[in-house]
Amino acid sequence: MFSIKCGGPEMISEGIVFEADNGTLGTAKYHVTTTQKWAVSNVGLFSGRQNREYMQNTLAQVRNTDSPKLYKSSRLSPGSLRYYGLGLENGPYTVKLFFAETSIPNRTSQSWRSLARRVFDVYIQGTRQLRDFDISKEAGGVERAIIKNFTANVTANHLEIHLFWAGKGTPDSNYGPSISAISVVPNFIPTVTGIPPDTPKEKNQTSLIVGITVSAVGLALIIILVIIYKKREREEEEEEKVLLGICPRPNTFSYSELKTATGDFNPSNKLGEGGFGPVYKGTLSDGRVVAVKQLSVASNQGNDQFVTEIATISAVQHRNLVKLYGCCIGGNRRLLVYEYLENKSLDQALFGQNDLYLDWPTRFNICLSTARGLAYLHEESRPRIVHRDVKASNILLDAELCPKISDFGLAKLYDDKKTHITTHLVALSVNIIHQCNAIILKWLFGTEYAMRGHLSEKVDVFGFGVVALEIISGRPNSYNTLENERIYLLEWTWTLHENYQLLSLLDPTLEEFDENEALRVIGVALLCTQSSPSIRPPMSRVVGMLGGDFEVNNVATKPSYLTDWDFKDITGSLKNEELQTSIASNQ
Structure with missing residues (x-):
């Protein structure tokens, strides 16, 4: 068994000794406690938070609990926070997770920060137990304690508790997982130290540390991908603002949509190449067969002027003019989508x-x-x-x-x-x-x-x-x-x-x-x-x-x-x- 005071010094509460977890964690770093009972790893970087020690200390008085001091500090993470139980005897365990939202003000304060939401997922032994978990919502408000109990089965002498931010909630300085304490107790009477007689303890722990390191690196890559995705979303939002100012608004296609329609612009689908760029045959998701023209010369015009011109051409309708279905302005790409003509x-x-x-x-x-x-x-x-x-x-x-x-x-x-x-x-x-x-x-x-x-x-x-x-x-x-x-x-x-x-x-x-x-x-x-x-x-x-x-x-x-x-x-x-x-x- 083991108990952890997440983000704070050692503490005794209700007869349980919660070991200190107040060390500084980095952007992608793990730490094994000196007792070698448990370990912790963090992946992620706060973009809008000055204090990057991944700990939260507060003077808030948490209610509905006999141990308010247990919730005065907590461990934070901008992306992924994992706790590992080491050298455990195989069998069923009760896992208690202690939460309290102390960073977001009460709604009665009428502050804009009180509208923030902290949403994350909780995994035990790789299985998601809580999806879109909101501490204040579950506890009935901020500065209120809530304890979540789970049963976990240990089969390889270690336990993993994973708190993961999936990009939901409010992406301000108070987003990401937060936890005040952890308690893990076996549901049986231990008979051995938890390590099989034929498995050296040092070897088992070394393998687990290697696993933690690999997981941390993998999660770091995931966070980088999330950042890239968010950046692309912002670019799309900027392009959407440009489109909203154009009247009549032209139909637009995403680059990935046209890439799929043309088989990644497969040479076998190439219809020809004119002075303005190559043309490919493609089939849209709705079944329409189209001709996709890639403009080979990148104009110095901005998105707004380009879309204005496309809107003008789209509005020109005549039975002896090729119909323009729309365009793509993803990044610096310029593509036009026309009706496909068989002959x-x-x-x-x-x-x-x-x-x-x-x-x-x-x-x-x-x-x-x-x-x-x-x-x-x-x-x-x-x-x-x-x-x-x-x-x-x-x-x-x-x-x-x-x-x-x-x-x-x-x-x-x-x-x-x-x-x-x-x-x-x-x-x-x-x-x-x-x-x-x-x-x-x-x-x-x-x-x-x-x-x-x-x-x-x-x-x-x-x-x-x-x-x-x-x-x-x-x-x-x-x-x-x-x-x-x-x-x-x-x-x-x-x-x-x-x-x-x-x-x-x-x-x-x-x-x-x-x-x-x-x-x-x-x-x-x-x-x-x-x-x-x-x-x-x-x-x-x-x-x-x-x-x-x-x-x-x-x-x-x-x-x-x-x-x-x-x-x-x-x-x-x-x-x-x-x-x-x-x-x-x-x-």
Whole structure:
């Protein structure tokens, strides 16, 4: 048997000698009493308490007990407190735990500290006996004694009493386990010293001390994990405050949720990779199949600005725009969650190796519907949005081959310098005109930026014109395996136009087509790809011309980017030097 005065000097109460337990314990430390009857270990660190000796002394007068002095001091722990009985004879024991709440003021004081709650769990021999134990609640108030009795069975000559804070209650300076005294008495008449004859006492105690040390280290790791978890909770609370200030509030996903949905972003689920980052197929817990885009460039914008932009894009709804379900802003991660479209991108349908056949009605509908989506972005949505990256790979097809524009508005989520007329702009322009002569890119987009100071919606009009020609011809804008006069789609189209052979541009795999609609699409594409932005029609007029509501204006002027430069000589050193000089001057 043994009795301990937890957190205080030796004391006799009701004829029982309670041994002193008033030594200082550290953040992760154990202590074996000189009598070698028992030991104590502590794990944890008080973050908001100046006195870190893990003992509580008070002048409070504990009521409803004949031994109030027994409760004037107590042993505390910010996380885990264990007491061990050593060298016990195997058999049943009665364990008494003495508690009194002396750190929290009475509710009648009307102090804010009186609202605190101390909640912890109690384990005996590894079995939880008390869950969410609140001393003051069990005792009927603070400064009131309460004794808890348990029966424990000792089978390996030692007893373990474990008080554990599970993160509940009030995390102020008075949280964590607290206990005033312990008494352990056998329920039988001892016949031996408690150590089997064939087991050396020193060996048994050494093994137990090793076990205590391992347990202390393990619990220290648990406390560290709890601290990390609490820190992450605070970060999530800060992000929640940001979201509460956004109206309309966008739907958000946790990073772990998207990580699970995509199989930890498994390469087998990768759908592709665009200028803004890789895209993965995923399945949410509710069964929805989605496309998850990881933004590869970390913007300098804060969470509030990022979420505001996402809320704007989420509010833009049109049948020819990909629906954005929500976003993830966990830590420094930026992810977007879109609807998943079965037939992937238009460039894969037109130029990829697949069994998808696009007949003429489907192609014409793709042209018209894409124009409607861009017209909505330019003229009907609030705020107006310039896509800045219109190309076949950014047009996706659903199960019915209806086109939906993707990545609209993403340029707004990046730093302003990303859209400046520098090498970054040239790279962006390459996406629009693909692999055309770089001199054309410098001349065309450099001129527009110099005139306007920014890229207007007329850049999208030009990109649409190129896409329209790709749709009806079934070939990309640049195709190096063809003969010289057909390598560049724009140049070849103008050659056919000048020779009155425009229908030769159509994809030879088309079994039949509407001649009037085909000529209308080509005429609109030639207008859209004019070098002067002022000549290019707005997208609303493009929709009208494609639908037959407006007459398609005749185009008589060949764009200057085809006449002012030797389009075929893309390796000339003079032109390369001019390009490099122009780009450097704009940086």
